Amino acid sequence: MAAPRGPIGRWWLRILRPIRGWGMIGLMELMRALPMRTATNGVAAIARRLGPRMGASRIARRNLDRAFPGLARAERERIVAEMWDDLSRTVCEYAHLKTIVDDAANRVEIVGGEHLDALREDGKPGIIFSAHLASWEMVTLAARMRGLPVNVVYRNANNLLLDEYIRKLQSVSGAALIRKGVRGARRLLQVMQSGGHVIMLVDQKMNEGIAVPFFGRQAMTAPALAQLALRYECPVVPVHVERLGDTRFRVICEPPLALPKTGDRDADVLALMTAVNRRMEVWIRARPEHWLWLHRRWPKDEDGGGAGPMLRQAQDEANNKQSSS
Numbered sequence: 001m002a003a004p005r006g007p008i009g010r011w012w013l014r015i016l017r018p019i020r021g022w023g024m025i026g027l028m029e030l031m032r033a034l035p036m037r038t039a040t041n042g043v044a045a046i047a048r049r050l051g052p053r054m055g056a057s058r059i060a061r062r063n064l065d066r067a068f069p070g071l072a073r074a075e076r077e078r079i080v081a082e083m084w085d086d087l088s089r090t091v092c093e094y095a096h097l098k099t100i101v102d103d104a105a106n107r108v109e110i111v112g113g114e115h116l117d118a119l120r121e122d123g124k125p126g127i128i129f130s131a132h133l134a135s136w137e138m139v140t141l142a143a144r145m146r147g148l149p150v151n152v153v154y155r156n157a158n159n160l161l162l163d164e165y166i167r168k169l170q171s172v173s174g175a176a177l178i179r180k181g182v183r184g185a186r187r188l189l190q191v192m193q194s195g196g197h198v199i200m201l202v203d204q205k206m207n208e209g210i211a212v213p214f215f216g217r218q219a220m221t222a223p224a225l226a227q228l229a230l231r232y233e234c235p236v237v238p239v240h241v242e243r244l245g246d247t248r249f250r251v252i253c254e255p256p257l258a259l260p261k262t263g264d265r266d267a268d269v270l271a272l273m274t275a276v277n278r279r280m281e282v283w284i285r286a287r288p289e290h291w292l293w294l295h296r297r298w299p300k301d302e303d304g305g306g307a308g309p310m311l312r313q314a315q316d317e318a319n320n321k322q323s324s325s
Contacts, residue, residue, distance in 0.1 A: 017161075020162075024165075028095045031095040036099055036100075040088075040089045040092040040096075051083075052077065059294055061076060063298070064079060068215075085289075087292065090134070101172050101173060108250075110253065115254065117148075122235070123195065124233075126237065127199075127234060129202050130200075133241055134241040135241055139239050149174075152198070155204065192228055203297070209222045210223050212273045214281065219277075225272075226270075230268055236256055237254065237255075237257075238253075240252055
């Protein structure tokens with residue numbers, strides 16, 4: 001049921017948000033009280049049945065149709081159901097994160113760990129980027145396992161009660177948290193200037209940024225990763241997570257991406273973010289059921305490869321710049 005609009009709607013939301021927040025916290029506490037395997041398997045079984053019937057799944061289906069034209073309906077429905085399975089397990093794993101951290105040697109396999117070691121030893125700042133694939137918090141845990149201190153850039157949840165609760169659970173990973181925003185941007189610069197390392201999840205929906213191809217369609221993409229990497233000439237290491245089953249994971253670390261150096265900063269930023277999106281495409285195509293298809297990665301009015309208003313504006317600006325040069 002949609003909340004009323006106007007002043008009454010705002011009043012209603014002030015009441016509804018705390019109720020929702022405490023409700024989710026109560027569910028998380030219930031998960032914590034249960035054995036981890038019982039909680040993850042039980043919640044996943046429910047999510048597989050109920051998730052595909054929820055309104056949010058319409059976004060997932062539309063995104064899948066755009067990313068994989070011609071995808072059979074049965075395969076699309078399989079991916080949607082397994083996405084809900086994976087997402088529910090990820091939520092349960094946040095509730096049991098301390099158990100996973102304490103048993104990390106038996107639960108987390110790291111492939112390409114030498115690339116994290118190189119970040120630790122090269123004396124320069126560095127950026128690790130990842131996507132909302134499988135249990136993405138394992139990227140932070142892998143860095144900890146290799147002795148690499150990291151700072152995680154995050155977007156706060158809309159519900160502040162739930163956001164504070166999740167951050168407390170997340171604190172056992174040992175990473176410093178940088179919240180997106182003006183203060184967070186200042187802190188991010190301080191980290192980079194001091195030779196620190198940051199983890200960025202760069203696959204989320206953006207209303208601003210630059211237009212970058214993603215699955216063959218333009219998507220608004222935050223350029224901060226590329227801007228920082230080019231400014232500090234630091235390594236950009238792709239890392240993603242695969243779920244192995246029974247609350248076990250494989251964290252795959254890849255060689256750093258090549259930094260473009262044409263002398264045209266805007267072109268270099270676009271080239272690097274294009275390379276970033278291409279790596280994420282490869283990961284998602286390999287395990288589409290493990291990606292979070294629920295956010296509107298492409299503009300709502302984008303259809304058949306067209307661009308939404310913000311993308312059209314960005315493209316017009318790029319065309320005007322090219323014409324004037």
